[in-house]
Amino acid sequence: MGLLSVENVVKRYGALTAVDHVSFEAGPGRILGLLGPNGAGKTSTIRMIADITTPDEGRIQYDGRAVGRWSQERMGYLPEERGLYKKMKVGEQLLYLAELKGMSATAARENVKTWLMRFEAEGWSERRTEELSKGMQQKVQFIATVMHEPSLLILDEPFGGLDPINAELLREVIWNLRDDGRCILFASHRMEQVEQLCDDICLVARGRIVLQGPLRDIKRKYGRNTVILEFDGDASFADDLQTAGFVKVLYRSHKRVELKLLNGTSAKGVLERAMSRLNDIHRFELVEPPLHEIFVDVVGKDR
Amino acid sequence: MTSKIWTVLKSEFGRRVRSKWFIIMTLAGPVFLIGLMVVPSFVGYLASQSTARTIAVVDGTDVLSQQFVDASNERFQFVPGTEGSGAARSAVEEGTLDGFLVLPAGLLQGEGSATYYSVEGGGLTLEMELQNVLDTVVDDFRLAESNAPREIIELLRSKPELHLLRITEEGEQADSTAASSLIGVIMGFFMYGAMFIYGAYVMHGVMEEKQSRVLEIIVSSVRPFELLMGKVLGIGAMGLLQMGAWAGILLLLTMSAGGIISLFLDPADLNLPAGAGQEELLAAADFALPSFQPSLFIWFLLFFFGGYLLYASLLAAVGSAVEHQQDAQALMLPLTALIIIPILFITVIVESPNTTLSVVLSLIPFFSPILMIVRIAVTSVPFWQVLASFLLLCGTFVGAVWVSSRIYRVGILMYGKRPTIKDLVRWFAYQ
Numbered sequence: 216m217g218l219l220s221v222e223n224v225v226k227r228y229g230a231l232t233a234v235d236h237v238s239f240e241a242g243p244g245r246i247l248g249l250l251g252p253n254g255a256g257k258t259s260t261i262r263m264i265a266d267i268t269t270p271d272e273g274r275i276q277y278d279g280r281a282v283g284r285w286s287q288e289r290m291g292y293l294p295e296e297r298g299l300y301k302k303m304k305v306g307e308q309l310l311y312l313a314e315l316k317g318m319s320a321t322a323a324r325e326n327v328k329t330w331l332m333r334f335e336a337e338g339w340s341e342r343r344t345e346e347l348s349k350g351m352q353q354k355v356q357f358i359a360t361v362m363h364e365p366s367l368l369i370l371d372e373p374f375g376g377l378d379p380i381n382a383e384l385l386r387e388v389i390w391n392l393r394d395d396g397r398c399i400l401f402a403s404h405r406m407e408q409v410e411q412l413c414d415d416i417c418l419v420a421r422g423r424i425v426l427q428g429p430l431r432d433i434k435r436k437y438g439r440n441t442v443i444l445e446f447d448g449d450a451s452f453a454d455d456l457q458t459a460g461f462v463k464v465l466y467r468s469h470k471r472v473e474l475k476l477l478n479g480t481s482a483k484g485v486l487e488r489a490m491s492r493l494n495d496i497h498r499f500e501l502v503e504p505p506l507h508e509i510f511v512d513v514v515g516k517d518r
Numbered sequence: 519m520t521s522k523i524w525t526v527l528k529s530e531f532g533r534r535v536r537s538k539w540f541i542i543m544t545l546a547g548p549v550f551l552i553g554l555m556v557v558p559s560f561v562g563y564l565a566s567q568s569t570a571r572t573i574a575v576v577d578g579t580d581v582l583s584q585q586f587v588d589a590s591n592e593r594f595q596f597v598p599g600t601e602g603s604g605a606a607r608s609a610v611e612e613g614t615l616d617g618f619l620v621l622p623a624g625l626l627q628g629e630g631s632a633t634y635y636s637v638e639g640g641g642l643t644l645e646m647e648l649q650n651v652l653d654t655v656v657d658d659f660r661l662a663e664s665n666a667p668r669e670i671i672e673l674l675r676s677k678p679e680l681h682l683l684r685i686t687e688e689g690e691q692a693d694s695t696a697a698s699s700l701i702g703v704i705m706g707f708f709m710y711g712a713m714f715i716y717g718a719y720v721m722h723g724v725m726e727e728k729q730s731r732v733l734e735i736i737v738s739s740v741r742p743f744e745l746l747m748g749k750v751l752g753i754g755a756m757g758l759l760q761m762g763a764w765a766g767i768l769l770l771l772t773m774s775a776g777g778i779i780s781l782f783l784d785p786a787d788l789n790l791p792a793g794a795g796q797e798e799l800l801a802a803a804d805f806a807l808p809s810f811q812p813s814l815f816i817w818f819l820l821f822f823f824g825g826y827l828l829y830a831s832l833l834a835a836v837g838s839a840v841e842h843q844q845d846a847q848a849l850m851l852p853l854t855a856l857i858i859i860p861i862l863f864i865t866v867i868v869e870s871p872n873t874t875l876s877v878v879l880s881l882i883p884f885f886s887p888i889l890m891i892v893r894i895a896v897t898s899v900p901f902w903q904v905l906a907s908f909l910l911l912c913g914t915f916v917g918a919v920w921v922s923s924r925i926y927r928v929g930i931l932m933y934g935k936r937p938t939i940k941d942l943v944r945w946f947a948y949q
Contacts (some may be wrong), residue, residue, distance in 0.1 A: 292738040299732050303533065315526070
C-alpha cells in the first residue's frame with residue numbers, strides 16, 4: 216500500500232492554467248478530501264492522477280513510481296460525471312469493466328457477487344442498467360470502482376443521488392476500505408460530508424492549493440471561535456448581536472444558531488445576552504468553526 | 519495487439535452479434551435484396567404473359583393479311599382489317615381492338631413502311647416482337663414468291679451467332695459485359711453501404727458511451743487509442759461476419775440462379791426449339807453468368823478493411839466530439855461528401871474503366887475502396903495499379919487512425935458547447 220504524491224503539477228488548456236503548481240500527498244489508511252469551488256481544478260487534477268491526461272509540468276507518483284497503466288490497474292476511479300452502458304446487463308457490464316482492469320473472469324465473477332451482496336443488490340445481474348433507479352445505478356458504479364480491489368481510490372462526489380440510508384451504507388464501506396489500508400481521495404463540495412469522512416483536506420481554488428493539512432490541525436488553528444446555541448424562544452437576539460458587531464451569524468433557524476465571535480467577544484458575553492432574551496437554552500457549546508466557514512473564509516480572502 | 523484492445527473488441531463484437539437486430543438483418547438481408555430485384559421482373563413477366571393483343575391488319579398489299587393471321591401466337595392475335603383503317607381506328611378507340619397494323623401497297627417492293635397504331639403506345643419489347651413477326655411474314659412471302667428451294671430457305675433461317683470473348687490471364691473467357699457491369703455496380707454500392715453503415719455504428723457507439731458518461735470510467739482503465747481500436751475492430755469483425763453470412767446465402771442462391779433466370783426466357787424468342795436446355799438458353803441470351811473470380815472477392819475484403827478503417831476512425835473522432843446526433847451532422851459533412859463522390863463516378867468507370875480519369879480516381883484513397891472494386895469487376899486491372907491503390911489506402915488509414923485518436927482522446931472528455939471543425943483541429947494539436 217503506497218503513497219500518492221503530487222509534486223508541482225501544472226496543467227494548461229490553451230491560455231487557461233487549470234492546475235497551477237499543485238503539490239500534496241495522500242497516504243494509505245487515510246482519506247484525503249479534495250475540495251474547492253466549481254472550476255477550481257479538482258477534476259483536472261484527478262484526471263492526471265488517474266493517468267487519463269498527463270501534466271505539463273511536475274510529476275505524479277504512486278508507490279514511488281510515476282503513474283501509468285500499471286497504476287490504473289491498482290486504482291479505482293469514480294468520476295463525478297458518471298454512467299453505465301444503458302443496454303448492458305449489470306453482471307455483464309461489471310465483468311467487462313473488471314476485465315479492463317486486468318482481472319481474470321473467474322476472479323471478477325467472484326468479486327462482483329460479493330459486492331452485489333454487500334450492497335443488497337443480489338439478483339441485479341441479469342437486469343439492464345436502464346431498468347435500475349438512479350440510486351441503484353450509483354451502487355453499481357461504486358461496485359465497478361472497488362471490485363478489482365484497488366489500493367488507490369478516487370471518489371468524486373460518491374454520495375450524489377443516494378438516499379440517507381444508502382449514503383450511510385456507503386459511508387460504512389468507505390471507512391472499512393480506509394481501515395483496510397487503502398489510500399482514498401475524496402472530492403466533494405459538500406462540506407459536511409468532507410468533515411465527516413476525511414482525515415486530511417486539500418482546498419483548491421483557481422488551480423492553486425489555498426489550504427491543506429490534517430483536518431483536525433486546520434480546525435484547531437482556527438481555534439474555538441464559534442458558538443452553537445439551541446433554544447426555545449425568539450432567535451432575534453442573534454440578529455441584534457450581529458448588528459452590534461459582536462458576532463457573525465453563520466446559521467440561523469427557529470431553534471438553533473451558530474455564531475462566530477468577532478472583535479474579542481467572549482462566549483460568556485454571548486451566553487449572558489442569550490439568557491436575558493430566551494426562556495430556555497438546551498445547548499451551549501464553544502466549538503471550532505465548521506469547515507464550510509473555513510472554506511468561505513479562505514476562498515473569499517483569496518479572491 | 520494489446521490485450522486491452524482484444525478485451526474491448528470481444529465485448530463490442532459479442533454484444534452486437536447477440537442482438538436481435540443483428541440476427542434478423544443477417545438472415546433477412548439477402549431475402550430482402552433478392553425480393554427487391556426479383557419481384558418487379560416477375561410481376562412484369564406475369565403481366566406480359568397474360569394478354570395476347572388483338573391486332574387488325576389493314577392490308578394494302580392484299581396478300582399478306584392471311585399470313586399474319588397464320589402467324590398469330592400467344593402474344594399477338596392478328597385479325598384481317600377488311601373494313602379499312604377508319605373502322606379499325608374506331609375499334610381501337612372503343613377498346614375492342616388493342617391496335618392495328620397498316621401495310622402500304624408497296625411494302626413487298628420495299629416502298630413505304632408498316633405502321634402500328636395503338637392507344638397505349640408500344641414499348642421496346644413490343645416493337646421488337648412485332649418487327650420479328652413482320653420480318654418473318656414478309657421474308658416467307660418473298661421466298662415463296664420467288665420459288666426459292668427449300669435448302670435456300672433453311673440456309674437463310676439459320677442465322678449466324680456472335681460471341682464476345684475476353685482475353686484474360688486464365689485464357690479466353692466468355693465476355694459477360696452485361697453481367698460484370700451489373701456486378702461492378704452492385705459491389706460498388708455494397709462497399710459504399712458497408713463502409714457507411716458500419717462506420718456509423720462506430721460513431722453511434724462512441725456517442726452512446728459519451729452520452730451515458732461511461733467513458734471517463736473506461737478511460738481510467740484503457741488508453742483512448744486502445745478503446746478506439748477495439749471498438750473499430752470489433753464492429754469491423756461484426757461487419758465481416760454479417761457480410762460473410764450474406765455472401766454464403768447469396769452463393770447458395772446464385773448456384774440456382776441459372777434456373778431462375780431461364781424461367782424468364784422464352785425459347786421461341788431466341789430462335790431455339792421449345793424445351794431447349796437451360797445452358798443453351800442462357801448462352802443464346804448472351805447472359806453468361808460471370809465465372810466467380812476469387813481475386814475480386816479477396817480484393818473486396820481488403821479494400822473493405824482499408825476503407826472501413828479509414829472512414830470508421832474518422833467517424834469515431836466526430837462521435838467523440840459531440841453528444842447529440844444533430845450536432846454530428848455539420849462535422850460529418852466533409853466525410854459524407856468524400857464517400858458520395860465515388861458513387862457519382864461509378865457509371866463513368868463502368869462505361870470506360872481504363873481511361874486516365876478512371877485510373878486516377880481508383881487510386882485516390884478516399885475513393886479507391888469503391889472505385890477500384892468497380893474497375894476490378896468490369897475489366898482486367900493491372901496488378902500494380904491495384905496494389906498501388908491498396909497501399910495508398912493503407913497509408914491513409916494509418917494516418918486517419920492517428921489523427922482520429924488524437925481528436926478522440928480530447929473529445930471524449932469535452933462536454934457542453936457544440937464543437938466546430940476548428941475545435942477539432944485545436945484538440946488534435948494538444949500535447
